[in-house]
Amino acid sequence: MEKIQNAIAKARAERDTAPGSSVNVGRPSVGASTDAANSSQVLEAWDSLPELKVDNRRMEKNRIVSFSGGKAASSIDMMRTRILQQMRVNNWRRLAITSGTADCGKSTISLNLAFSLSQQSDFRTILMEMDLRRPSLAKTLGIKEGHNLAAVLNGSARFEDNALRYGKNLIISTNKGAWKNPAELLQGAQLPKALAEIEATYEPDMVIMDMPPMLVSEDVMAFLGQVDCVLLVAAAEATTIKQVDMCERELAAQTNVMGVVLNKCRYMEAEYGYGYYG
Ligand SMILES: Nc1ncnc2c1ncn2[C@@H]1O[C@H](COP(=O)(O)OP(=O)(O)O)[C@@H](O)[C@H]1O
Ligand SMILES: [Mg+2]
Numbered sequence: 001m002e003k004i005q006n007a008i009a010k011a012r013a014e015r016d017t018a019p020g021s022s023v024n025v026g027r028p029s030v031g032a033s034t035d036a037a038n039s040s041q042v043l044e045a046w047d048s049l050p051e052l053k054v055d056n057r058r059m060e061k062n063r064i065v066s067f068s069g070g071k072a073a074s075s076i077d078m079m080r081t082r083i084l085q086q087m088r089v090n091n092w093r094r095l096a097i098t099s100g101t102a103d104c105g106k107s108t109i110s111l112n113l114a115f116s117l118s119q120q121s122d123f124r125t126i127l128m129e130m131d132l133r134r135p136s137l138a139k140t141l142g143i144k145e146g147h148n149l150a151a152v153l154n155g156s157a158r159f160e161d162n163a164l165r166y167g168k169n170l171i172i173s174t175n176k177g178a179w180k181n182p183a184e185l186l187q188g189a190q191l192p193k194a195l196a197e198i199e200a201t202y203e204p205d206m207v208i209m210d211m212p213p214m215l216v217s218e219d220v221m222a223f224l225g226q227v228d229c230v231l232l233v234a235a236a237e238a239t240t241i242k243q244v245d246m247c248e249r250e251l252a253a254q255t256n257v258m259g260v261v262l263n264k265c266r267y268m269e270a271e272y273g274y275g276y277y278g
Contacts, residue, residue, distance in 0.1 A: 042203050045160075046124075052164035052172060055142055062140045063108050066115040073116070079109075079261065080116040083231070086258055087206065092228035093199075095258065096130075098211040098220050098251075100243045104235040105263035107136050110210035117206065118170035126163075126171045126204040130223070131212040132182035135175035143174055150179040152198075155190045159198050171202060182212070187222045195226065214247055221254065229256040236265035 056067075065072040087095065097110050107129075114127040129137045132150050137143070143164065151157035152173070163173040179185060199207065209227060214220035224230065230251050234244045244260060251257050 045201050046165060049160060049163055049165035049171060052141065052166045058142050064111050064115060066112045076112045076116045080113055083258060094207045094209065094227040096209045096211050096227040096230040097233060098214045098230060099233040100213060100215045100239055100247045102134065102213045102216065104233045104239060106233050107140065107210050109233055109261060109263060110208050111140065114170055114172065114208055118167050121169065124169045124204045125206045125208065126202060127208045127210065129174045130209045132175060132179035132185065133212055135178065137210065138174040138176060146176045147174050149173040149175050150185055153191045153194045154185050154188065155194060182219055183217065186219050192226060224254040227255060229258045231258045232260045233263055234260055235263050
């Protein structure tokens, strides 16, 4: 535990001193794009990213329902609206999505939220795959480029070579395989700089970080100093109340807990099985 506390303290200190760090003070609020945010340099940076084309059948199969319309998409849109409200009010930008254990649906929810946000034309979102032990987004989306966000975060590759743009206002950056030393990377001094640089170039209104499960390694707790808030995903019939309670308390001690999403719930009115408890 002491190790985690030290790592968090270190990450916070580094984040507070990083140039262009995402500390809330003085930065434009979520969704309030400034003139500078629309500067030609930023637009050019977005335009020059290669485009991600999605295959609707693949999306459907992988439960990415946010473009399909209907009941399932509307429960995602409701979650999006509530998250947006909270982030705007608090002037938060970086949202981490985690769960206690694996397979609760973090990546599915991250993607659904990101695509749902992409429908807001005046809002820029970047989705970053931070589960470096078990990356899954490239496979889910059918990305074959062999991108490696981890290499960008450790300073050995360029973001523009490891990210794709969906439409005009969503960027997705994935990993082709597991990274050998995720703990070192997520707690390293280079990462805050890399994040700040990406934000300075693309000026996103929201950065969604698809995290690893928090009970499996120290990665998440050590990383929380880098984010403004966190969403906890629980899987009905797999995550126990005790686990949710413990995770929520541990997260709340380190950052702002946005809420708990109950996923994979067969008996909920919403066809897709999402419940959001903000
Ligand atoms: N609401 C849901 N109902 C049924 N299966 C789901 C649901 N959400 C996700 N899944 C499936 O569960 C598996 C794990 O989801 P994933 O998003 O990769 O979890 P995590 O990122 O938490 O490990 C995937 O096969 C995914 O398609
Ligand atoms: Mg995942």
